[in-house]
Amino acid sequence: MPDWEELVGRRLGRMRLEPEERQEVVAEVAAHLEECHRELCAAGSPDPEGYTLAQVPDWKALGRRIQRSKEGVMNQAVRIVLCGLLTGAVAVLLALSVLSLVGAELYLTLEAARLSSTLPGWSGAAFHNLAGICVLWLYTAIRPRYGPGTKTAALAGFALWVIAALTLAHWSSMGVIPRNSFLLATAVGLPAWVVGAVAGAWFFEASERKPLQALKAA
Amino acid sequence: MGADPKVSSPIKRGSAQLAVLTVLAEAPRHGYDIAKRIRQQTGGVVSFDVASLYPLLYTMERRGWVKGTWEQAPSGRQRRYYRLTPAGRRRLQPLRREWRNFFRALNRLARLADA
Numbered sequence: 142m143p144d145w146e147e148l149v150g151r152r153l154g155r156m157r158l159e160p161e162e163r164q165e166v167v168a169e170v171a172a173h174l175e176e177c178h179r180e181l182c183a184a185g186s187p188d189p190e191g192y193t194l195a196q197v198p199d200w201k202a203l204g205r206r207i208q209r210s211k212e213g214v215m216n217q218a219v220r221i222v223l224c225g226l227l228t229g230a231v232a233v234l235l236a237l238s239v240l241s242l243v244g245a246e247l248y249l250t251l252e253a254a255r256l257s258s259t260l261p262g263w264s265g266a267a268f269h270n271l272a273g274i275c276v277l278w279l280y281t282a283i284r285p286r287y288g289p290g291t292k293t294a295a296l297a298g299f300a301l302w303v304i305a306a307l308t309l310a311h312w313s314s315m316g317v318i319p320r321n322s323f324l325l326a327t328a329v330g331l332p333a334w335v336v337g338a339v340a341g342a343w344f345f346e347a348s349e350r351k352p353l354q355a356l357k358a359a
Numbered sequence: 360m361g362a363d364p365k366v367s368s369p370i371k372r373g374s375a376q377l378a379v380l381t382v383l384a385e386a387p388r389h390g391y392d393i394a395k396r397i398r399q400q401t402g403g404v405v406s407f408d409v410a411s412l413y414p415l416l417y418t419m420e421r422r423g424w425v426k427g428t429w430e431q432a433p434s435g436r437q438r439r440y441y442r443l444t445p446a447g448r449r450r451l452q453p454l455r456r457e458w459r460n461f462f463r464a465l466n467r468l469a470r471l472a473d474a
Contacts, residue, residue: 165429166413169390169439173409176391196408203410210417 142178143190145171152200156208157346166207221277224345229273232298232330232337233266239329276301276338277345289346291339298338302331375415376424377458378405380443380451383425389438390416416441424450 149171156163174193181189197203209217280297287293306327313323382388382396393416394407407415419425424447432438443451 165439168437170409170413172389172436172438173391173394173413197410199410203414206410206414207417210414211421 145175145178149174152197153204153207154201156204158208158211162211217281220345220348221281222274224341224348225274225277226270227273227344228276228298228337228341229266229270230337231340232273232333233269235336236329236333239333240325243325243329272301272305273337273341276334277341280338280342280345289342291342294338294342295335297342298335299331301338302327302334305330305334373454374405374458375407375411376419377451377454378407379412379415379419380424380447380454383441383443384448384451387440387442389432389440391438393441419447422446 146167150167153163153167153170156166158166174196177196178189178193181192186192276297279300280294283297284293287296309318309323309327312318313320318326378397378401379393382393382400385396388396390412394412398406416425416427420427420441423444425441426444427439427441429437430440
């Protein structure tokens with residue numbers, strides 16, 4: 142007879158739950174499988190272990206589903222928005238800091254455009270924050286496939302940069318944006334969005350179970 | 360839940376909630392017992408496995424419809440027993456009504472098709 146708790150604990154892998162909560166889940170699922178196995182043995186099943194384990198075709202998916210059930214969809218949505226805002230803020234601050242150092246001319250042009258714009262002062266930040274939320278949403282969408290972490294976050298940031306760069310390239314080819322400004326903005330935008338996405342994703346992962354501790358750690 | 364994969368998610372989710380809440384309205388039960396009772400009561404037509412049952416139970420617990428507590432089972436082993444909360448009972452009544460209406464409507468359609 143297999144050690145069901147050991148088996149379930151190993152197969153469920155690392156779920157982001159409190160250790161006691163995870164232990165409870167493992168004990169509960171193990172007890173279920175053990176009882177199922179015992180009944181199959183009593184009924185003379187030719188392969189009780191195989192039939193018992195067939196109940197869980199994908200353990201990683203089960204771990205993710207259990208985690209989602211425990212934390213709730215709303216919590217996830219709130220975290221995407223908050224960490225997306227952080228992503229946008231980091232990206233725009235980084236981009237402006239670098240631009241003020243290496244692209245003073247473009248920086249001054251942007252500043253002048255902002256001052257003469259009829260849009261409210263916060264609108265630029267709002268666009269970047271929305272873009273940050275999109276990056277974080279993309280990160281969570283591709284996370285099940287590529288796994289959580291820096292590489293996946295960088296990929297999400299890179300994807301947003303590609304879309305933005307292609308749009309700017311279109312405007313630049315039409316002469317709306319000077320070629321040099323386009324090249325500088327896209328060059329600065331790449332590290333800014335990648336770093337912003339990594340920062341947002343780090344916070345997203347850290348806040349998965351313990352939002353307050355993540356705030357303190359930051 | 361061993362249902363037809365072509366059945367849409369909200370229908371599957373709703374029917375799964377109804378099944379679990381209904382058997383818990385009879386008596387507190389642990390996970391395996393819930394799955395077994397549903398299988399028995401539906402003649403095997405509706406069945407839950409580990410992968411479908413526990414995420415549902417945890418979601419229902421988070422919503423406050425059921426409450427799980429560790430207790431000693433007759434076998435002597437510690438098991439997590441789920442019982443219906445007052446919020447769960449309130450949820451069950453309209454759910455039963457909705458499903459009864461739904462199946463009544465489907466029956467009417469089926470009779471129409473047979474005629």
